[in-house]
Amino acid sequence: MSCSVLELPxxxxxxxxxxxxxxxxxxxxxxxxxFTTLQDADELSEQDISERLxxxxxxxxxxxxxxxxxxxxxxxxDASESVRHAAVFRSEHTSSLPSWYxxxxxxxxxxxxxxxxxxxDAEYEDEYGEIQEERDKVMKHAMTVVEYLFAAQHRVFLFMxxxxxxxxxxxxxxxxxxxxTPSVDYVVTPSELCDCLxxxxxxxxxxxxxxxxxxxxxxxxxDHLRMDLAAMKSAHDVDHTERTLNMGEAEGSVIxxxxxxxxxxxxxPQWPRYRLEVTDNGTTRHFLVGRPVFRAGGTAGRGTRGYVxxxxxxxxxxxxxxxxxxxxxxxxxxxxxxxxxxxxGVEQVPTLVCHxxxxxxxxxxxxxxxxxxxSSIPSPSLQPAAAAHSSSRTLPGSASSGKxxxxxxxxxxxxxxxxxGRRSRKGAxxxxxxxxxxxxxxxxxKEVALPLKHFRNGRQLASVVLDGIRAHHQAATNPKTRLLxxxxxxxxxxxxxxxxxxxxxxxxxxxxxxLLVDWELSKPIDDDQTPSKGSQAEHMGTYQFMxxxxxxxxxxxxxxxxxxxxxxxxxxxxxxxxxxxxCGCPTSYIENYFENYAGPGRWHTCGWKSxxxxxxxxLSNHFPPSPLLFxxxxxxxxxxxxxxxxxxYKVRKDDARKARGPPPPKLPPLxxxxxxxxxxxDIPEIPFFGDDAERMxxxxxxxxxxxxxxxxxxxxxxxLKVHDHWFMIEHITKTLSSSEWPDNDxxxxxxxxxxxxxxxxxxxxxxDRASRPTYVSNKRRRIAGPERNVSxxxxxxxxxxxxxxxxxTLPVRAAP
Numbered sequence: 001m002s003c004s005v006l007e008l009p010x011x012x013x014x015x016x017x018x019x020x021x022x023x024x025x026x027x028x029x030x031x032x033x034x035f036t037t038l039q040d041a042d043e044l045s046e047q048d049i050s051e052r053l054x055x056x057x058x059x060x061x062x063x064x065x066x067x068x069x070x071x072x073x074x075x076x077x078d079a080s081e082s083v084r085h086a087a088v089f090r091s092e093h094t095s096s097l098p099s100w101y102x103x104x105x106x107x108x109x110x111x112x113x114x115x116x117x118x119x120x121d122a123e124y125e126d127e128y129g130e131i132q133e134e135r136d137k138v139m140k141h142a143m144t145v146v147e148y149l150f151a152a153q154h155r156v157f158l159f160m161x162x163x164x165x166x167x168x169x170x171x172x173x174x175x176x177x178x179x180x181t182p183s184v185d186y187v188v189t190p191s192e193l194c195d196c197l198x199x200x201x202x203x204x205x206x207x208x209x210x211x212x213x214x215x216x217x218x219x220x221x222x223d224h225l226r227m228d229l230a231a232m233k234s235a236h237d238v239d240h241t242e243r244t245l246n247m248g249e250a251e252g253s254v255i256x257x258x259x260x261x262x263x264x265x266x267x268x269p270q271w272p273r274y275r276l277e278v279t280d281n282g283t284t285r286h287f288l289v290g291r292p293v294f295r296a297g298g299t300a301g302r303g304t305r306g307y308v309x310x311x312x313x314x315x316x317x318x319x320x321x322x323x324x325x326x327x328x329x330x331x332x333x334x335x336x337x338x339x340x341x342x343x344x345g346v347e348q349v350p351t352l353v354c355h356x357x358x359x360x361x362x363x364x365x366x367x368x369x370x371x372x373x374x375s376s377i378p379s380p381s382l383q384p385a386a387a388a389h390s391s392s393r394t395l396p397g398s399a400s401s402g403k404x405x406x407x408x409x410x411x412x413x414x415x416x417x418x419x420x421g422r423r424s425r426k427g428a429x430x431x432x433x434x435x436x437x438x439x440x441x442x443x444x445x446k447e448v449a450l451p452l453k454h455f456r457n458g459r460q461l462a463s464v465v466l467d468g469i470r471a472h473h474q475a476a477t478n479p480k481t482r483l484l485x486x487x488x489x490x491x492x493x494x495x496x497x498x499x500x501x502x503x504x505x506x507x508x509x510x511x512x513x514x515l516l517v518d519w520e521l522s523k524p525i526d527d528d529q530t531p532s533k534g535s536q537a538e539h540m541g542t543y544q545f546m547x548x549x550x551x552x553x554x555x556x557x558x559x560x561x562x563x564x565x566x567x568x569x570x571x572x573x574x575x576x577x578x579x580x581x582x583c584g585c586p587t588s589y590i591e592n593y594f595e596n597y598a599g600p601g602r603w604h605t606c607g608w609k610s611x612x613x614x615x616x617x618x619l620s621n622h623f624p625p626s627p628l629l630f631x632x633x634x635x636x637x638x639x640x641x642x643x644x645x646x647x648x649y650k651v652r653k654d655d656a657r658k659a660r661g662p663p664p665p666k667l668p669p670l671x672x673x674x675x676x677x678x679x680x681x682d683i684p685e686i687p688f689f690g691d692d693a694e695r696m697x698x699x700x701x702x703x704x705x706x707x708x709x710x711x712x713x714x715x716x717x718x719x720l721k722v723h724d725h726w727f728m729i730e731h732i733t734k735t736l737s738s739s740e741w742p743d744n745d746x747x748x749x750x751x752x753x754x755x756x757x758x759x760x761x762x763x764x765x766x767x768d769r770a771s772r773p774t775y776v777s778n779k780r781r782r783i784a785g786p787e788r789n790v791s792x793x794x795x796x797x798x799x800x801x802x803x804x805x806x807x808x809t810l811p812v813r814a815a816p
Contacts, residue, residue, distance in 0.1 A: 004177035004300065005119060006369050010192065013181045016368075017159075017172055018199045034061065034194065035187045041166035042112035046084035050109045053163060054086055061194045065091045066201035068107065069098055084109040085145060088201060101152045101272045104208050105159050105200050106145050110138045112165025118142075119169060119180050138164065146173050146299045151292060152272055154214035154322075156361045156440065159200060161193075170196050175303055175324040175438045176363035211440070213358050217273040217288065223312075227273060227288050230310050230317075231264040238510070240497040242456075245508040254499055259317050259448045263308045266290035276309070276320065278442045280335075280354035286312040287320050287444065302438070308448055311353070318353055319448045324438035325520065327362060334520035335443045337483065341519070344480035348471035350445035350517055361440035449494035449515050452570075458579050458634045459741040460512060465571050466732045467514025468493040472563060473725035476525050483522045486558050488566035489542035490573055492518045523558070544594040545569045548613045548649070561648060561722050568641050569594070569609065572619070575638070580745050581630045583621060592622070612642065614649045632745050633738045640731055647718035650711045 008016070034056045041049050050070060057068045071085045087103030110116070115124035116134035124131050146158060150173075157174040166187045172179045186193040206212055217223045238249060240256040267273065271291040278285050287309040294306035302323050309320040325333065335355025342352055455461040468488075475483045485492075496515040501508050521541065543551065547565040550558060573594055576586050583589050589608075596607025612619060619628040619642060629635055711719070721727035 004365070004369075006177060006179050006365060006372065007119065007182065008179055008368065008372070010181050010184070013170065013172075013179065014195075014199075017179075018196065034059065034190050035166075038166055038187055041187070044111070044165075046109045046111050049111070049163065049165070050084040050086055053109070057193075057197060061197040062088065063198065063201040066104070067091065068197075071100055071103070071106075085141075088197070099270070099272075101149075101270075103149070104205075105161065106149065107161045107163065108138075108142050108145060110141070110162070110164045112167075117164055117167075117169075117183060120183070138162075142171070143299050147297065150299060150303060151295050151305065154211040154274060154276075155209050156211055157209035157363075159208065161196070168193055173299060174363040174365055175300055176365035176436070177300060177369075179365055179368060211358065211361070213277040215275045217275055223275055223288055224273065227267060227290070227310060230288075230315070231260065231267055234260065240450075240510060240512075242460075242497075242510050242512055245499065245510060247506075247508065249508070253316070255317065256448075256497060258450065259308065262293055262448065263290070263310065263317055266293060266308060275312075276322070276442065277358075278320075278354050278444055279356045279358075281356075283354075285354050285444075287318070288312060289320060292322075309444070311444075317448055318444050318446060319350070320442060320444045322440075322442050324363070325441045327437040327439045332520055332522065333357075333441065333443075334518065337519040337522050338443070338445065340481055341475060341483075344474075344478045346471060346474045346478060346481060348467045348514055348516055349475070349519070350447050350515065353444040353446055355443035356441070358440035358442055363438045366437045445517075447496050447515060449496040449517070452490055452493050452495060452574060453578065454495055455512075455574070455578070456746065457741070457743055458575065458630065458632050458745045459736060461574055461579075462571065462634065462637060462732055463736055464495055464512065464514035465493060465567060466729065466736070468516045469564070469567050469725055469729055469732070471514070471516040472567075473729065475522075476560060476563075476725070482525045483519070484525050484558055484560070484563060485516065485519060485522050486563070487518060487521045487541040488563055488570065489545045490570050491542070492516065493570060525560070541566070545573070548610050549652070560724055561645075564722050564725065564728055565613075565645055567728070568638075568645065572638060575630055575634055576628075578746055579630050579632075579634065580747055581628060582626070583628055584623075589621070589628075613645055614653075618642070630745070632742055633735045633740055634745075637732055637735050641722075641728060644718045644722045644727070647711065647715040648722055650709065650715050651719040653709070654711050 035053075037052045037056065038044075038049070041052075044052075054068050054070060062068065066088050068086055068088050071087050086107045086109070087098075087100075088105040088107070089098045089103055113131070113134045115122070115126070115131035116138060118135040118139040126132055142160065142162060146160065149155060149158060157172060160171040160173065162169045162171055163186075164183075166185055167183045168186050169183055170181045184192045200208070217227070234255070236255070237257045237260055238245075238254050240258050267290045273288065273290050276287050276289055278287065287307075289307040289309045292305040292307050294304070296302060296304040302325065305322045307320045307322070309318050310316075311318050321334075333355065335352055338350055338352040338355075341349045452461075452464065455464060472485055472488070475481050475485070494515040494517055495512050497510050498513050499508050500511045541550075545566045547562040547569075549565070550556070550562050573590065575581070576583055576589050576593075593608040593612070596609075608620075608622065619638060620626065621628050630638075
């Protein structure tokens with residue numbers, strides 16, 4: 001989780017974001033007396049600070065239409081955490097106990113701790129990490145509050161007041177980072193805090209960062225009643241379990257029970273409801289939503305939220321995605337790609353309803369960072385602050401730099417634009433380099449699907465992934481599209497139940513199909529340009545499922561083979577996590593295979609994924625080294641496809657070696673009369689006599705055999721099979737027709753799993769092994785276990801012979 005920070009002087013911050021025609025009525029207020037009870041605030045706890053400051057602020061710092069009220073922090077934090085949090089509310093919400101989602105400006109309190117301000121650039125001695133721990137705690141609390149408010153309130157940006165002891169900062173958050181004011185002692189300079197609070201209490205919703213395209217739906221509204229009625233159970237809803245239907249059950253449009261259940265669960269009493277606008281080609285449509293079914297964590301970046309929404313026009317349930325997309329990706333809006341796929345007739349992809357950018361809303365932190373770090377900056381004319389809050393145009397105010405330089409480890413001054421961010425142990429990055437500019441965007445599709453983890457058994461899992469491969473094949477080969485997805489992951493392959501009929505239009509049945517979603521990172525297959533640095537940094541897929549080839553060299557364009565390898569990794573991930581197998585610890589396997597990647601700039605390979613593709617002879621448990629088995633035809637699917645990719649990497653390695661050419665010839669030994677420079681061969685041989693000579697000759701070890709890793713003709717033939725989709729589609733389709741698939745090969749959920757004694761080499765009880773379904777392939781298995789009767793450590797595992805592969809240094813975005 002990253003959070004980029006830019007500090008602006010108070011004067012610049014006020015001119016840009018707090019401009020108002022109504023100044024604070026100083027003459028009518030004795031503001032010097034507001035905070036006299038907080039002289040000793042640096043010695044007080046968070047609770048004492050909050051109680052005294054709330055009382056002082058409500059005595060005259062706010063407009064009569066607002067009030068500062070304490071908040072129940074259990075909404076955001078565990079009860080064990082001592083967090084104090086308050087917020088400014090409108091007068092209409094203060095007549096009773098205000099709800100947390102009605103607050104306009106949050107206020108977070110923290111006790112004084114030397115060096116504990118997370119935005120302080122000063123250097124402190126921190127031998128035991130206490131200062132960093134305090135910084136992490138304060139930053140975590142602030143980010144948690146903002147994350148919840150961004151998720152619930154539909155914000156373009158958000159103001160926050162951070163109080164630490166007797167000092168405060170004003171923060172402006174958006175999806176690109178944070179703009180902060182310098183730390184000010186509000187006891188010594190009370191006018192600074194009073195002026196901030198006064199102006200914030202006068203602002204309307206748009207100036208405070210609320211999205212004008214999102215209208216609150218309150219109890220008693222017609223839309224509120226409409227949502228309640230739509231959430232009620234209906235006798236006409238259809239169970240989504242795979243089965244044959246009667247003709248009467250398949251009449252008209254079908255609403256599955258899970259869809260209405262998801263919508264009902266979103267209407268939580270402690271979560272606000274909204275009416276959202278989506279404008280597409282000049283036509284505005286409206287959708288009713290409650291709590292998001294899916295939301296990405298963090299305060300910066302895309303901030304994706306997914307809703308089961310009620311279409312006000314058709315009264316049908318649809319899927320609405322609200323996201324902050326990268327502004328430079330003008331041609332890659334997801335709706336544009338989906339419209340092209342739909343018009344080309346590509347199957348197993350979402351059906352577009354409408355899409356569009358939201359009111360030209362964009363982040364501004366990037367612009368301010370660029371302005372502050374520019375060598376010469378013209379001073380723009382002052383404009384009303386509210387006019388620039390949700391726009392990407394030039395903002396008012398000066399951009400003079402108030403940031404101090406600091407020295408690096410060598411004692412040299414480092415300019416703010418070149419400094420690397422401070423990384424805390426909890427992963428928050430505080431730096432002067434914000435994310436790229438993001439624009440607010442919404443897209444609505446017809447299908448409300450289920451996550452891939454809801455599959456019933458291994459056969460169904462393979463079938464759903466196969467549908468994703470088919471969709472990818474159609475998109476890549478259709479002359480009207482010719483697209484690569486470039487973000488194949490477990491979260492982007494969904495389950496969508498469909499009512500299907502035979503060729504005569506009879507015998508309806510519910511079939512679970514796969515849906516390949518999230519096409520915003522797609523790119524034309526014929527585009528072989530090197531990805532830009534910006535694209536590599538934020539828009540190169542989900543690293544857990546990316547191919548080893550791309551992780552090792554992100555500068556090359558994504559190929560079909562890389563996408564197919566990602567499908568393989570997705571299938572393996574869900575097999576290891578959810579299916580019965582001989583894997584003793586699936587959690588450890590997943591961590592080592594999928595999560596073992598340290599990110600940009602670190603000397604680190606991509607873990608067991610690299611070994612499986614380039615070194616090992618089979619999918620291995622590693623501890624102890626043995627084949628990973630699922631006791632079903634899934635072993636045939638994974639084993640055969642894996643061998644194709646292993647051959648592909650072997651061919652790539654050989655081709656790269658040939659492209660480099662033969663190694664340079666060795667130089668002959670130097671000729672010299674000096675005996676000290678004489679060649680080794682000229683040194684006279686030292687004779688040995690008797691038994692010692694025979695023993696020395698017998699103990700001379702033979703040179704180790706050189707492994708020939710050149711690809712065979714069979715390897716080259718197998719490598720060609722994963723250059724396109726046909727082999728994987730045909731192989732999985734053929735294997736799915738096997739009658740040996742078990743119906744109960746999915747592990748029970750942890751809630752119902754019974755405790756069993758651990759025995760055997762793989763941590764399974766004898767009863768588990770006896771009851772596990774068995775599977776024997778008709779083909780000869782091309783795997784071999786570890787060799788026996790070999791002294792350690794000569795032959796523990798194939799990976800012990802490998803050399804270090806090229807480190808993966810790809811800047812990636814985090815998984816969803």
